[in-house]
Amino acid sequence: MVLKIENLSVSYETDIEVVHAVNDISFSIEKGETLGLVGETGAGKTTTALSIMGLLPERTARVRSGRIEFQENDLLALSEREMQHIRGDKISMIFQDPMTALNPVLTVGEQIAEALILHNTDGYTQKEIEARVEETLELVGIPKERKKDYPYQFSGGMRQRVVIAIALVCNPDLLIADEPTTALDVTIQAQILSMICDLQRKYGTSVIMITHDLGVVAETCDKVGIIYAGEMVEYGTLYDIFEGDEHHPYTVGLFGSIPNLKENARRLHPIEGLMPDPTNLPEGCSFSPRCKRCMEICMKKKPAVYENNGHQIRCHLYDAGMQKAVSENRKEAGEDGR
Amino acid sequence: MEDKMLEIRHLKKYFQTPAGKLHAVDDVSFQIEQGKTLGVVGESGCGKSTLGRTILCLNEPTEGKILFHGKDLVTAGKKERKRLRPKMQMIFQDPYSSLNGRMTVRQLIAEPLIVNKVCKNKKELEQRVSEAMETVGLAERLSMAYPHELDGGRRQRIGIARALVLEPEFIVCDEPVSALDVSIQAQILNLLMDLQEERKLTYLFITHDLSVVKHISDEIMVMYLGKCVERAPADEIFENPLHPYTKALLAAIPIPSVESCHKRRELLQGEVTSPVNPKPGCRFAARCPFAKESCRSGEILLREVSAGHFVACNQI
Numbered sequence: 001m002v003l004k005i006e007n008l009s010v011s012y013e014t015d016i017e018v019v020h021a022v023n024d025i026s027f028s029i030e031k032g033e034t035l036g037l038v039g040e041t042g043a044g045k046t047t048t049a050l051s052i053m054g055l056l057p058e059r060t061a062r063v064r065s066g067r068i069e070f071q072e073n074d075l076l077a078l079s080e081r082e083m084q085h086i087r088g089d090k091i092s093m094i095f096q097d098p099m100t101a102l103n104p105v106l107t108v109g110e111q112i113a114e115a116l117i118l119h120n121t122d123g124y125t126q127k128e129i130e131a132r133v134e135e136t137l138e139l140v141g142i143p144k145e146r147k148k149d150y151p152y153q154f155s156g157g158m159r160q161r162v163v164i165a166i167a168l169v170c171n172p173d174l175l176i177a178d179e180p181t182t183a184l185d186v187t188i189q190a191q192i193l194s195m196i197c198d199l200q201r202k203y204g205t206s207v208i209m210i211t212h213d214l215g216v217v218a219e220t221c222d223k224v225g226i227i228y229a230g231e232m233v234e235y236g237t238l239y240d241i242f243e244g245d246e247h248h249p250y251t252v253g254l255f256g257s258i259p260n261l262k263e264n265a266r267r268l269h270p271i272e273g274l275m276p277d278p279t280n281l282p283e284g285c286s287f288s289p290r291c292k293r294c295m296e297i298c299m300k301k302k303p304a305v306y307e308n309n310g311h312q313i314r315c316h317l318y319d320a321g322m323q324k325a326v327s328e329n330r331k332e333a334g335e336d337g338r
Numbered sequence: 339m340e341d342k343m344l345e346i347r348h349l350k351k352y353f354q355t356p357a358g359k360l361h362a363v364d365d366v367s368f369q370i371e372q373g374k375t376l377g378v379v380g381e382s383g384c385g386k387s388t389l390g391r392t393i394l395c396l397n398e399p400t401e402g403k404i405l406f407h408g409k410d411l412v413t414a415g416k417k418e419r420k421r422l423r424p425k426m427q428m429i430f431q432d433p434y435s436s437l438n439g440r441m442t443v444r445q446l447i448a449e450p451l452i453v454n455k456v457c458k459n460k461k462e463l464e465q466r467v468s469e470a471m472e473t474v475g476l477a478e479r480l481s482m483a484y485p486h487e488l489d490g491g492r493r494q495r496i497g498i499a500r501a502l503v504l505e506p507e508f509i510v511c512d513e514p515v516s517a518l519d520v521s522i523q524a525q526i527l528n529l530l531m532d533l534q535e536e537r538k539l540t541y542l543f544i545t546h547d548l549s550v551v552k553h554i555s556d557e558i559m560v561m562y563l564g565k566c567v568e569r570a571p572a573d574e575i576f577e578n579p580l581h582p583y584t585k586a587l588l589a590a591i592p593i594p595s596v597e598s599c600h601k602r603r604e605l606l607q608g609e610v611t612s613p614v615n616p617k618p619g620c621r622f623a624a625r626c627p628f629a630k631e632s633c634r635s636g637e638i639l640l641r642e643v644s645a646g647h648f649v650a651c652n653q654i
Binding site: 040041155156157158185186187188189190191193194212213214215216217218219238239242243253254255256257258259260261262267268269270271272274 | 381382489490491519520521522523524525527528531546548549550552553576586587589590591592593594595596605606607609610
């Protein structure tokens with residue numbers, strides 16, 4: 001097991017309010033596996049990633065509870081100095097926006113070399129580092145002659161390749177990709193995704209793919225976690241989430257919201273309402289105000305996790321009378337044209 | 339064709355840049371019937387937003403004709419334009435930057451009415467604004483709110499209300515949902531489709547998201563570097579794409595189903611070339627896997643290959 005997160009809760013605290021960004025999230029990743037974290041803006045996906053990286057803003061963020069175990073180390077217990085050895089070397093991150101993630105006054109070669117120089121445990125010489133930078137550039141599909149170029153000389157897709165090169169140069173064991181293709185066009189997105197997959201297969205890297213695009217998830221991931229208002233509402237294999245019979249109502253709503261290329265439904269089935277305010281989460285299940293199948297208990301008590309063969313759902317529908325819930329869900333799924 | 343609401347003939351828009359002439363929109367022609375939607379797709383920088391802005395004369399076109407109900411907007415005088423323009427509106431891409439942060443929701447929606455001097459008195463104005471808010475699903479209690487207090491979906495509803503309040507016939511939707519989350523995106527798409535049915539609106543729907551465009555459009559136009567490379571009815575273009583670029587674009591969409599898991603695909607190599615002083619011949623030739631010598635010279639014209647299906651490729 002590469003990474004194991006148990007009951008992680010993170011909040012941002014200011015004098016005025018407390019934002020409950022991540023609430024009791026648990027998951028784990030095996031070597032070479034890809035986990036997709038899916039959710040809407042403000043669901044807590046990026047906060048989860050930043051807490052693994054130890055990059056939460058110091059002043060406001062507070063990890064209220066939980067454990068992040070990475071290769072038998074508790075990351076939350078490490079000092080900043082120890083964390084620096086891991087960050088960028090064993091765990092690295094691809095940031096969302098390639099336009100702002102790079103330093104505009106350093107050449108891309110210098111920026112890629114930076115990670116190597118900081119984590120130079122094997123005592124590479126200057127020449128070896130240069131060679132490694134060139135090798136990495138070629139790996140991500142940029143001619144090595146361009147290492148002396150500045151970020152502004154690259155297009156969006158090429159810049160994202162540079163960001164990926166920086167993340168990969170130290171051969172990390174865990175790669176966190178935070179919406180790596182959201183800012184890119186579809187044809188470039190396809191190139192970048194297939195590159196990430198190829199590299200993963202080559203080096204056995206574990207990947208956390210953070211995205212809101214279910215298409216991207218279907219193409220790259222082995223396991224999927226659906227996050228809503230800081231909670232993991234459903235977690236399972238790709239097959240469980242896309243083809244399984246049991247679902248959290250939010251997952252059903254998410255699938256109903258995307259236009260399907262294969263079918264000709266004239267109307268989408270959006271989820272009514274908005275995400276709850278994270279400073280003021282509803283009592284009970286946080287999805288209850290928008291849920292079509294909300295029951296009385298949903299507004300009072302937080303649902304427990306229901307598990308079936310590793311497929312986890314956090315919903316009261318599965319408390320008791322499981323079979324009934326399943327058959328109803330099937331029916332609803334049929335109506336939604338899924 | 340009957341009810342030809344909007345007809346564009348050989349529209350061109352060039353920008354002068356230090357490096358040369360940037361061909362943002364290059365010889366595009368099409369027409370839209372009343373109550374229909376034409377979807378325009380393409381990658382960033384292919385000229386789709388410029389096309390939308392040029393049709394509304396927000397950019398003065400370099401050449402070509404824009405016929406709205408048979409009246410040419412390009413040659414029309416100031417008065418004539420002022421009369422026609424309220425009938426043509428635009429919904430902008432980014433609901434975060436397209437609204438004035440110092441105006442309340444009510445002021446924002448009233449602005450087009452005041453500018454065009456539509457209402458005779460204050461009461462009528464208030465009435466029209468309230469109606470528009472109700473149509474797009476904005477609660478009355480939000481009328482005194484400022485845009486920064488609202489989320490993206492609600493802000494986009496303000497943008498739609500601003501476009502609708504003048505009761506236009508034709509709306510250019512410039513990526514109206516790309517800044518929104520999927521569940522909100524679906525709400526806005528449904529709203530736009532409901533409004534179209536109710537008011538017989540005509541849309542020019544600009545987007546880079548092919549699944550959205552299929553959902554909302556009757557006809558789809560694919561653009562590449564300022565040129566229209568293929569135009570066909572929506573279903574036809576997805577079932578029978580002919581231009582290599584359209585094929586590549588369709589193949590690149592990630593499909594949310596288990597079958598696409600770790601699937602290998604034919605990928606388009608390279609990136610969009612520069613639209614500044616483009617070389618003669620097919621603009622896609624540099625990335626096209628089937629490009630031949632003949633593709634790199636001469637003008638490639640849009641031909642009708644089957645009823646309503648136009649394609650600009652030498653090899654079809």
